[in-house]
Amino acid sequence: MNSAPTVGRRPRAPLLAATLALLVIGAWAAVRGLEAGGVLGDRDDGRTVLLWAPVALLLILQSVLYACERPHRADAAGQRALDELRIAVLVPVYNEDPAYLRAALTALAAQSRRPDAVHLVDDGSDDGCPAVEKWWTRHAAEAGIRTTWQRTPNQGKRHAQVTALREADDADIIVTVDSDACLAADALGEVLQPFADPRVQGSAGLVVAANHRATLLTRVTDLYFVANQLVDRSALSPLGAVMVAPGSLAAYRAPVLRDNLAAYLGETFMGRPVHFSDDSLLTLFALLRGRVVQQPSAVVLTAMPERTGHHLRQYLRWMRGSTIRSLWRARHLPLTHPAYVAQLLRWFLQLVCTGALCWMAVLHLRHDIGFSPWLATVPLLIGYAQALRYLTVRRSDETLAHQTVTWLLTPLALLWAWTVLRAVRWYATLTCGRTRWGTRAGGPEVVLTAPVTA
Template identity: 60%
Template sequence: MRRPRALLLAGGAAAGVIAVVLSAYGLRTWLTARGASEGLALWAWTPLAAVLVLQTALYLCERPVRAGAEGRERLDRLHVAVLMPVFNEDNGYLRAALASLLAQTRPPDSVHIVDDGSELSHRAVRRWWMSAARDRGIRTSWHRTPNRGKRHAQVHAARHCPQAEVFVTIDSDAQLAPDALEEVLQPLADPRVQAVAGLVLARNNRAGLLSRVTDLWFVTSQMVERASLSPLGGVMVASGSLAAYRAELLTDHQDGYLSETFMGRPVTFSDDSMLTLYALMRGRVVQQPSAVVFTAMPETVGHHVRQYLRWMRGSSLRSLWRVRYLPARHPALFAQLLRWFQQLASTAALLWLLALHLQPGPLPSPLLLAVPLLLASGQTLRYLVLRRSDQSLRSQVGTWALTPVAMFWSWAVLRPLRWYGALTCWKTGWGTRQAGAEVQLGTAATA
């Protein structure tokens, strides 16, 4: 069924504008009734509203990149090597990920897999893959190394394909759409583009309430925040589930990539954002929304919390590096400073409003209380713009209807975790999948 894209895009933009107007009116009315000063609240609200309007205008500009005839010819000649680190991956997900590489409309020229000292055995999958890749004429290698982390596994894999011109990194649980490789390469026809991020969807989105809410939140963040940075060439993180990089980014920076430290401790996470930072230092990083990959999201609260905490620690650390190393005029640097302001201002405004609410006086206007939900619902409409092969429109609408739950989870759980991660970013351990696969294909809903 065809999604009403134009209507949904217009609806999301309209909801954002209405939320801005209602928030201004409701906030001013309530503060006046309580005899409170409007200055501080409006000082924070005005730039936040301006950022929201700018972000909306930018993400509405994002379109899939299409290389011209000459560009496609250049892309066809590139040696594209896929790098896949494996560590304690469920064999069902691993085999599905590898099978998706065999079904690509633009097959990879080579695939290099490194088992980073897994405790789980992947021997059966390895035997199947080596035979299947040989039959398809895809050069491949599979190595097992002592456990030293994802970065070492990627560099080890890259050393086995020195002729590569593009490295495509994918996770061992990532199932590519049939045209994902062809699509993720399209923006690289522009020599200014150094890296391309794919669009990551949860493969197990129907496994439970948590996976649905996570899918809604994660897809919306890509379709809103990342999509608003893509027209500027300032995407700050290309997810490891599917990303394409100019090969020299890894080869030229491999020593620094492997030896990164923070407060005297080796950094073993945030590898995707580090590679993206190298790309930003050289040029543009964009998102290709037509390059789709399905990956496994956490199905338990414990796994979800540990993963998000690791992401936030890595995000906090990487934000410091962006401010330190990016050129002064780079859009990503400006976006990072805006992100800091948004986080500080929105959190401070929320705490101030809660403190004011606890004091005697009239309750907040229903209009003011409706603003966050209206704004969130407008942004999550982007979830329905996608034409998904793994869900019916009815299922997508059902997930979108969980917006109030996702909003509550974001504010009550994820926001405190974000601040806790920032305050403990010196803890640089990986934190998940240390004792085996945490999500298994046998227990997840399949696409």
Template identity: 60%
Template sequence: MNSEPGPERPGPLTARRRRPAALLAAVVGLLAAAGVLAAYGLRAWSTALGAEGWWTQWLWAPLAAALVLQTGLYLAERPAKATAAQQAGLDGLEVAVLVPVFNEDPGYLGPALASLLAQSRRPQSVHVVDDGSTVDYTAVRRRWLRAARDAGVRATWQRQANAGKRRAQVAAAAHCPGAQVLVTVDSDAHLDPHALHELLQPLADPRVQAVAGVVVAHNNRGGLISRITDLWYVTNQLVDRSALSPLGAVMVCSGSLAAYRAELLTDHRDTYVAETFAGHPVTFSDDSMLTFYALRRGRVVQQPSAIVFSVMPERLGHHLRQYARWMRGSTIRSLWRVRYLPLRHPAFLAQVLRWYQHLAATAAAALLLIRSLDTGTPLPPALLAVPLLIVSGQTLRYLTVHRSDQSLRSQLGTWALTPLALAWSWTVLRPARWYATATCLRTGWGTRQHGPEVAPAAGT
């Protein structure tokens, strides 16, 4: 394995949110058109089947109501902004960044660490833990520690036998016992220069226990898989999480960039590293577990102006393994929310609604198809267009992120992949989700067992 750092991107990556009125109108217009077509299609279907068409209405009506509510909430989301007095308090917080590393390509790790020193609001300390990697980081380590010292940021770098991401985070946190805020980042996470400042803004509200940043793909142009994943992932954050954020009920703060009140980790340290599910140790889904602790103590929000560039899978095998890991973790965590959160908690209600949406959408599609085949009555074309219109309206949110590494034309090209992304979701990811749910007891593997999964392309 080459021990020298890979090629690094010139200059910092930057991103900011844009909110053009035309884009907002397009989102509302597409969703309204979907609603009209859905009503027309269901009416045509009912007419074709006579009185037998009523059976779909009890499925569709709640789904439509949930879509309207979700749309109103995510369109209303705004970044938190501290007052002058609150900002003084935020500036006085001791902030420590925890960076677990396992088989990350040096060409991504080096720039990721450098981006922490380029912040408009620097952390007081950064703590890297190499969790038994097979990659030689000697050159990166030496360069990083020197740069941190020159910048006045306290930095540590330790290596431990492979014990998993959670234990690496706990080991990192042991070096900053006085920290009031712990920021978790992944080893490939390249922060926008204002990401940390923005991420801390919601913590001016003492009720807020954790804050999620927005993750975009570092390697968006690395291939079709990474491009579709970028579109789908950003849309999920700016639709689903943006809708939950005003309620203080964000369910997952992505490991690529999140801030937590320090006591969430220190108070739950033992249970965090020793979580089990049906007697099996759980080594993944660390971000959703920390978020779960935060939900039990207060509000969890997303700061849409805190943006980080992370690496998405470029190979099919890595993509499917990552998705399966996410969905297994999601299955376990959803059960924890329903079991341990109060019935009135917005996250409890959102979780139950999410289960209904997944089951109802799948059941409605299956029943429509079965009924169509049984009666020989084709589905109305208007009804077939509804899912594409809804998803096209939601993926327009992808265009609200202005990126230094992409032109608007390139982003429009990614958005144009919406039909393909929808087909991929229904034909590949949805079955993969059910498979992951059925096999959620497989809790002990990762995606970088044999070295880096993605390496920076030369010249990028």
């Protein structure tokens, strides 16, 4: 099995300048559109501006914050302390494609900073991947990595992680990795860098698609998710308030998990056990103890859904979990915590945007105010500006020209997000009491048909 593609970062300055230019043009188009439509004027008395002004200010604040994000770098003393930490990787496995699983384990063994231990738990898969187990046991021994491989009845990802955790009594840092997640060669060493700061309790990696060329869906999904991580999560990282560290690659100080095992395994919502949103719950535990940051240089390649049905079921599960977790953050985080404030601002933005759109519709009906085409360009320009973050990721298996073509698909990604995914999100909110997992019950849903090559 070949190694994963190398992933780096392109110079930020040109892309930041282009982002600023697009945002300025977007602001100008918004003003022109409101003037042309008659919204700005005597008939409105500035009320629409008052509705949209907070949204504009929050957009500016978010842009400044994500522009300030930098990969964490330990000094010499901090690096010596990091080198002494014992690292255990937990890998839950359930109905995984054997080729993806083998690629993930190959990447773990090839890390520039190798883990001290890798603990796998097969959570009642239909086929326990015995060939991969036999190969990995031998391969890990050759690499000098202590490993265990257990099989249990199907009880869910959290039980699998806790079963693996019980084999890691001596670990200082716990790293969670999904069974289809192929780490870039330096990902483990990079995701550890923030822990040189004793305030940091959790560190999130950057997730990109391993199968981004498989279908149009995976290509658009890769654009949407990478840009979202490098905008939303990157804006929260300087505040130490990242709200979800991805299961594909996240690291925590060991007490974050060990001290919360009962709450982790026993979470209920509306009287029902919660079987998803494990990543965001671990992140919440870490936020209650200190800072959670993103390390954008810690890159992991993971399998994205290649079929629409799988994609929608995965997103539905994520959004149900997001609804539950947002309530937990409001309930458990201190009022002054940046993540608490960020959660309130998310709710505020949803209400303001809905209210402003309704108010403009009322103005249109009552005063015969027209809709200017200029306004239609505003979300498109903002979307293109934020999606430029996708181009900061440089992959050895993809040219800049190919990435630029993907970036040009931003209108398609926005249309999908505003229509289909928005409807799924509202449906997820209304049905968040359904707390089952919802995918892989019938076996692997994404199969590796071509090797992950450099």
